[in-house]
Every structure is written in C-alpha cells, then in structure tokens.
Amino acid sequence: MKNNWSKNSANKYIKKYKKLGFSKDLALRVYTTRLLGRNNELVLHGGGNTSVKTTIKDIDGKKYKVLCVKGSGWDMADIEPAGLPAVKLEPLLSLKKKKYLSDEDMVSFQKRNLINVKSPNPSVETFLHAFLPFKFVDHTHADAILNATNRPGGLNFCKKVFGNKVSIVPYVMPGFMLAKKINEIYSKNPNINCLILMNHGIFTFADDAKEAYDLMIK
Known part of the structure; x- marks a missing residue:
C-alpha cells in the first residue's frame, strides 16, 4: 500500500x-x-476514526488535557478541526x-465532558481511544484486515499470520465494553503497536503522527 505522507504537506498543514x-x-x-480517509483500501463509506491527545484552553482560561476524536457526521477524507471534538481526558x-x-x-458522559457543547457527538469508540496511552490513535476498516478476520477460522489464521507486535481481539460490539477489553489486552501486552479486531478492523497507535500512520499503511 502506498505511503502518502509528505513532510512538505505536513508542514503546510501546520502553518x-x-x-x-x-x-x-x-x-x-x-x-x-485525511490521508487515511482518502484511501479506499482503508476507509469506505465514512468507516473508521482517529484521535489525538493534546491540551486546550477552555473559556475559563484553564488548560485541560483532552482527547480530540472524530465526531459523528464527519468524513475522514475532508475532516476539519471542528470534526474532532475535544473531550476532557481525565473524566x-x-x-x-x-x-x-x-x-x-x-x-451522555461523553457529551457532558465536551469542551464545546455545540460540538458533534464524539465517536462511539471514544473510550477505546482514551484508554490507549498514546498521543495518536488511528482506526480503519482496512480491506486486507477484514479479508483476514471475516473468513472461517479467521481468529486462528490471524494469530498465525501477524507478529508479536500485534494483538488479536475477539469480536466485541463497539462501545464501552470493547474499550474495557482493549485496556485489558494492552495492559497484558504493553509492547504492541497494533490491534486487529475480529470482524471489525485495525487500530494503530504511537506518540508521533507519522509513526501511527506508517503502521497503518504497513
């Protein structure tokens, strides 16, 4: 899969x-x-989400640690900062x-902890993004991963194919219980940098934006 990261483009976005x-x-x-969202091998029909952990100053002048995570109604291919609602991280x-x-x-809990209550609803996978202790978290429904997970005997196949930097997660409905399961798995395997969720997709994560993206493209 082609890696479309460009240092020049990244700097243009920053400026x-x-x-x-x-x-x-x-x-x-x-x-x-946007790089992920514009790759049809990774994202179809708006599927997937991303996040970044950072700090934001609220209207009261205080700085808060927040999780900026993709919100409902936004397409990854043309996301803007408004499509990444900031949720207070500590709660x-x-x-x-x-x-x-x-x-x-x-x-309700996620909405209550938005910095801006007018923001779109944060992703149903907000807690999962929060519980992974990395700055950048990327999630897609990559075709290649779904082809591996959605076949008969997919769980055993994935365990054989993927290396020790990857944990395979049995299917759990997206939401709080999936976040709990991911937290349990990561706690036991803190050296992983990728999670493959059966019949769902893939999560990659790092403290650097390019590294998290590179892991997804691999």
Missing part, C-alpha cells in the same frame, strides 16, 4: 492551521486523518475500572 488558531497536534491529526480515564456503562450513559 495553515496555526494561522487559524489551532495547534500542531491538531493540524497533524487533520492531515493524517474518561476515571472510568477505566468501571465494570459496565450502558450506551446511553456512555454517550
């Missing part, structure tokens, strides 16, 4: 969004999200040990 009042973190998140992390959260309560 463009700096003039509009946005951070380097958010500029690079927009850039690599999300405070629920790591909670045993269960209904979808309704999860959505």
Whole structure:
C-alpha cells in the first residue's frame, strides 16, 4: 500500500492551521486523518476514526488535557478541526475500572465532558481511544484486515499470520465494553503497536503522527 505522507504537506498543514488558531497536534491529526480517509483500501463509506491527545484552553482560561476524536457526521477524507471534538481526558480515564456503562450513559458522559457543547457527538469508540496511552490513535476498516478476520477460522489464521507486535481481539460490539477489553489486552501486552479486531478492523497507535500512520499503511 502506498505511503502518502509528505513532510512538505505536513508542514503546510501546520502553518495553515496555526494561522487559524489551532495547534500542531491538531493540524497533524487533520492531515493524517485525511490521508487515511482518502484511501479506499482503508476507509469506505465514512468507516473508521482517529484521535489525538493534546491540551486546550477552555473559556475559563484553564488548560485541560483532552482527547480530540472524530465526531459523528464527519468524513475522514475532508475532516476539519471542528470534526474532532475535544473531550476532557481525565473524566474518561476515571472510568477505566468501571465494570459496565450502558450506551446511553456512555454517550451522555461523553457529551457532558465536551469542551464545546455545540460540538458533534464524539465517536462511539471514544473510550477505546482514551484508554490507549498514546498521543495518536488511528482506526480503519482496512480491506486486507477484514479479508483476514471475516473468513472461517479467521481468529486462528490471524494469530498465525501477524507478529508479536500485534494483538488479536475477539469480536466485541463497539462501545464501552470493547474499550474495557482493549485496556485489558494492552495492559497484558504493553509492547504492541497494533490491534486487529475480529470482524471489525485495525487500530494503530504511537506518540508521533507519522509513526501511527506508517503502521497503518504497513
């Protein structure tokens, strides 16, 4: 798969969004999200999401650690900062040990912790992005991955094919319980940089935007 990262283009995004009042973190998140979204082998019909952990100053003048994660109604191919609503990170992390959260309560909790309440609803996979302790998290429904996971005996096939930097995750409906499962798996395997979710897709993550993108393209 072709790697479309360009240092020149990345710098242009940084300069463009700096003039509009946005951070380097958010500029690079927009850039690599678009790269992923414009690749039909990775993203079809708006599937997938991305995030970046950064800091934002709220209207009260205080700086907050936030998770900027793809919001509902936005296409990855032409995402803007407005399509990456900022959710306060610490409240999300405070629920790591909670045993269960209904979808309704999860959505309500995410909305309550938005920096801007007028922002679009954060992704249903917001908690998953929050629980992975990396700055940049990328998620797609890559064709090659789905071809591997959605076949008979897909779980055993994936375990044989993919290396020890990858963890294979049995299917769990997207939402809080999937985030809990991912947190459990990562805690036991902190050296991984990729998660393959059966019948779902792939997550890659790193503290550098290019590295997270490169892992996805591999």
